[in-house]
Amino acid sequence: MKALIQRVMNANVTVNSEPISSIGQGLCVLIGICNGDTVKDMEYIVRKILSIKIFDDESNKRWKKNVVEKQFEVLCVSQFTLYNTWKGTKPDFHHAMPGEKSKEFYMKFLEMLRDQYQPEKIKDGEFGAYMQVSIQNDGPVTFTIESPSKEQDKTSKGDEKET
Structure with a gap:
């Protein structure tokens, strides 16, 4: 599982x-679900989204607060x-989890995120729809997080790339 935060x-x-x-200040998180993702991957990504310290504190010290502490x-x-x-030059998506299975997985992910924070502060798009996402990036600050099992898979197997 991968999150672009x-x-x-x-x-x-x-x-x-x-x-x-729509949301005010906080995090916009793009979520990628891979074939073979498990609840363990989901738990890892939820924990990271809610705990990473990417906001300033009250004294404007950088990287001191997470989204929960800021109530964003x-x-x-x-x-x-x-x-x-x-x-x-063409993208291939065979690593992505297929439609219905990924929809169910994504809905469980949102449920887990809402259970561990304030449900009214967790918003989402429309699964499977052609969407337009507008953001005003703050910083800009953008991070990619991938569940450990996928990182280990890449290093042990290698990732086929063609140019």
Whole structure:
């Protein structure tokens, strides 16, 4: 499982020009779900999203507070393209978990995130829809986190890449 975490001043999602979701200051998190992801991967990513210290404290000291301590919001957007590989110049998504299975997994992920924080502060897009995601990145600050089992898989097996 992979998360691209962006510290934002605000973010919103629209589908067919209709607003679906929006947040004020907090995190916009793009979520990639890989074939073989487990609840353990989900727990790791949820823990990281809620605990990483990427906000300033009250004295403007950097990297001192997490989203929970600041009581900020989180906007999650499912994004299968985070698990692409390249076949020449074309993306290939065979590492991404297939549709219905990933939808169920993603919904459990959102439920776990809401259970461990304040449910009303966790927002999301529309799974499987063609969305427009607008963010005002704060910093800019952007981090990628991947569950450890996937990092170990890459180092032990290698990742086929074509150019």
